[in-house]
Amino acid sequence: MKRDDIIQAAIEEFGKYDYNKASVNTIIENSETSKGTFYHYFKNKADLYLLLIQKVSTEKMKFLHASTDTNMTEGSGLSLFELLKSQMESSIRFAAAYSDLAMFSSKVANETNQEIRKIIDDEIGNVTNEYFSDLVKQNIKNKTLRDDMPEEFVIKILVYMISHFNEFLLRSGIQVELENSVRITEYLNYYIEFMEKGLGSA
Numbered sequence: 001m002k003r004d005d006i007i008q009a010a011i012e013e014f015g016k017y018d019y020n021k022a023s024v025n026t027i028i029e030n031s032e033t034s035k036g037t038f039y040h041y042f043k044n045k046a047d048l049y050l051l052l053i054q055k056v057s058t059e060k061m062k063f064l065h066a067s068t069d070t071n072m073t074e075g076s077g078l079s080l081f082e083l084l085k086s087q088m089e090s091s092i093r094f095a096a097a098y099s100d101l102a103m104f105s106s107k108v109a110n111e112t113n114q115e116i117r118k119i120i121d122d123e124i125g126n127v128t129n130e131y132f133s134d135l136v137k138q139n140i141k142n143k144t145l146r147d148d149m150p151e152e153f154v155i156k157i158l159v160y161m162i163s164h165f166n167e168f169l170l171r172s173g174i175q176v177e178l179e180n181s182v183r184i185t186e187y188l189n190y191y192i193e194f195m196e197k198g199l200g201s202a
Helices: 002-016 024-030 035-041 045-067 080-097 099-109 114-141 151-163 165-171 178-199
Strands: none
Touching: 002 024, 002 035, 002 045, 002 099, 024 035, 024 045, 045 080, 045 099, 045 114, 080 099, 080 114, 080 151, 080 165, 080 178, 099 165, 114 151, 151 165, 151 178, 165 178
């Protein structure tokens, strides 16, 4: 289906370039469609980008729910950092299984275009912040998180570190692939320990 071809070509294009540099013409060329077909399905570049964010977010959430340990849920009695580790392990498996979607997600997380940044934050930022807000409040109450820093700061730094872990691996020369799972797990343990030592209650 031409619409699916456009979406796949767009995921690859936006996975390579930020919003401003990504080319609709390249997407059309790589999907072997025409401008008429493109604009039949999408109003403009931003409309396509928003759909991709929704699609990739949905696919990732399905994967995380299916692969995360069912005991690793809010209210399980586990610490915030144990929950984060389980979810990040699932995110790594997602990135290894769907490298194109992971690359797109990485570009989304680092998008600097302010208008597009607002679209991203409106689409997924509020839900993410709400989820972490509940976890942070619960863990401050349980005294597993420091209570001497503003909740808003803790939420933002957690969201930032989690969403940039795959990028951190790549910048460390580690490709997110199954064959690197031992080294990735080692780095994840360091990463979680770093967060816990900095944010955890002494």
